[in-house]
Amino acid sequence: MKKLLCIVFLTFLISFTLAQNKINLNQGTILPKKYNQTIPYEKIKGKLMVKVQINNKNYNFLFDTGAPFAISQKLFKELNLKTVGDVDLHDSSGKAEKMIITSLPDLQLGEIHFKDSQGIVFQEATTEILTCFGIDGIIGSNMLRNSVVQFDDRNNKIIITDNVDNLSLKTEVYQKLDLSASQSNPFINVILKKGKKDAADKILFDSGAESFYEMSLDAYKFLKEKTDVITTIAESKGTYSWGFHGMSDLQFQHILETPEFILNNEKFENVRITTTESQESRMGSKSFQFGKFTLDYRKKRFYFEPYENIDKTKVSEKTWGISPTIKNKKFVVGIIWDKSLEKEINLGDEILQFGSVDFEKKDFCELIKAETDFQEKELTVVLKDIKTGKIKSVTIKKI
Numbered sequence: 001m002k003k004l005l006c007i008v009f010l011t012f013l014i015s016f017t018l019a020q021n022k023i024n025l026n027q028g029t030i031l032p033k034k035y036n037q038t039i040p041y042e043k044i045k046g047k048l049m050v051k052v053q054i055n056n057k058n059y060n061f062l063f064d065t066g067a068p069f070a071i072s073q074k075l076f077k078e079l080n081l082k083t084v085g086d087v088d089l090h091d092s093s094g095k096a097e098k099m100i101i102t103s104l105p106d107l108q109l110g111e112i113h114f115k116d117s118q119g120i121v122f123q124e125a126t127t128e129i130l131t132c133f134g135i136d137g138i139i140g141s142n143m144l145r146n147s148v149v150q151f152d153d154r155n156n157k158i159i160i161t162d163n164v165d166n167l168s169l170k171t172e173v174y175q176k177l178d179l180s181a182s183q184s185n186p187f188i189n190v191i192l193k194k195g196k197k198d199a200a201d202k203i204l205f206d207s208g209a210e211s212f213y214e215m216s217l218d219a220y221k222f223l224k225e226k227t228d229v230i231t232t233i234a235e236s237k238g239t240y241s242w243g244f245h246g247m248s249d250l251q252f253q254h255i256l257e258t259p260e261f262i263l264n265n266e267k268f269e270n271v272r273i274t275t276t277e278s279q280e281s282r283m284g285s286k287s288f289q290f291g292k293f294t295l296d297y298r299k300k301r302f303y304f305e306p307y308e309n310i311d312k313t314k315v316s317e318k319t320w321g322i323s324p325t326i327k328n329k330k331f332v333v334g335i336i337w338d339k340s341l342e343k344e345i346n347l348g349d350e351i352l353q354f355g356s357v358d359f360e361k362k363d364f365c366e367l368i369k370a371e372t373d374f375q376e377k378e379l380t381v382v383l384k385d386i387k388t389g390k391i392k393s394v395t396i397k398k399i
Contacts, residue, residue: 023087023101025068025142025183028117036161037110039063043156044133045369046210046285050158052139053108054079059136061109063158065144065295066206066282068183069104069119071137072130076102076121084118099123107143112160114143132365138208141297145184148296151207153288154307164296173264174301178202186295188302190283192229193260199227201281205295205302209284212315213261214276220254230256230273234399238335238347239277240323250347251277253335255319255399264304266291270316289314318398320374322381324351331359331367333383337399344394346386353382 041048041063048063059075071081085101100121107114119140122130150159150167159167178187186205190213191198201219215223215230223230233255240253254275261271263283268290276282287293290310294303321338322345324331331351336342352360355374362370378397385392 023085023182025101025118025140026145027103028143029115030143030146030162031113031115032111034162035112036163036166037112037159039110039158039160041156041158043153043285047133047135048151048158048207048285049133049135050109050139052137054104054106060134061137061139062133062135062208063139064206064208065141065149065186066204066208067138067185068140068142069114069117069138070122070140071102071104071119072122072127072135074127075136076100079104087120097123109139109160117143128364129368132368141179141184141186144295145179145297148294148298150292150294151288152292153285162298164294164299164301167294169294169303169305171264171303171305174296174303175264177295177297177300177302179297179300184297186297186302187280188283191260191262192223192227192258193262194229194231194258197228198260199223199229203281203283204278205293206282206284207288209282210286211274211282211284212286213271213273213283214278214281215256215273216278216281217251217253217275218279219281220256220275230258233257233272234319234337234339236335236337236339238323238325238333240325240334255337257316261315263287264302266304266306268312268315272316272318274319320398321396324354326364326367329364329367331362332386338396341394341396344392345383348386350384350386351381352384352391353380355379355381 039050041050049060050063052059052061081102081104083100084103086098087101088098101118102121103116103118105116107117148161148164161167175188187202188205189200189202191200235252235254237250237252239250256273258271258273259269261268291304291306319337321341322333323335325334333345333347333349333351336345357370359367378395380393380395382391382393
């Protein structure tokens, strides 16, 4: 059974790259100095939501290693915070815009206090989509840069500690964890292998993304030209990505497959990959189902401990012949992967029904949050033609 979420279709991903190296968000401290805190989280559409306290009031924050600390416009105004600067930021769709930088005196997560953290303020347009998930802000990697963080998805918990010895690691195998200079985003290397040939891709470990593994277009172009470790399943011009600055521009995207994907010493076979407009390749929260992940920011080490009895075939799941996105608060066709559909479907056709799910009367948040299980090998989509306005039904398959 393949579980498809609208949020997967949209690839709404929260990751940032500072466009100016002059700004350093690695500010602030943690109290107490010795800590070992277990934080429960709620997983909503692949997003890890945690409860925090600011001025003794509860808020919902996203736990996102691919982003810096951030807060909503509403919270910025409510707390009457000061502006300490501004910066151009690239979001996960590749777009860049100027955003306000602020500083928060105190944020409490469990018994841990993050003091004087610097971060960005969401723009109003961004706040709308985050409101659908009840997100008030982000716990980002710049706040975690002096900690050890472990994700245990089977128990829906995150452990944050000052010392890796406080964790019961079952493996001594680790790789070097590289941290970005301006906001401590964590990067690791994965190996793609085909026969005797192999190649490395340096990727962002991004708990705010929901994919298993997505490849940047730059990495795709390099690997395609220099190695033979990936096979192209499909390619098409369109978009299915939404970042903090809106929907990304139309670009050629690709569905790929690699025979072997190696993370530390663990091998995954026949891994399906989609490309992304983001500047970095990345691994997201879909990978959490396969084991515990530990990021030792202090010693710059990355550990992976596979769970027992994991179903690795999930990394080989096929993709429907079209990928939807949201435009003007409507569910529309963003990419046509299956070339045989191009005579029947146009980019931008409004999707009124996808299989058994009716999208015509859903509001913006319902579109963002809708989910369903598709067990069929093929299904029917009902579309409103962008050119003629006529209603049409088309059968699509997985590729």
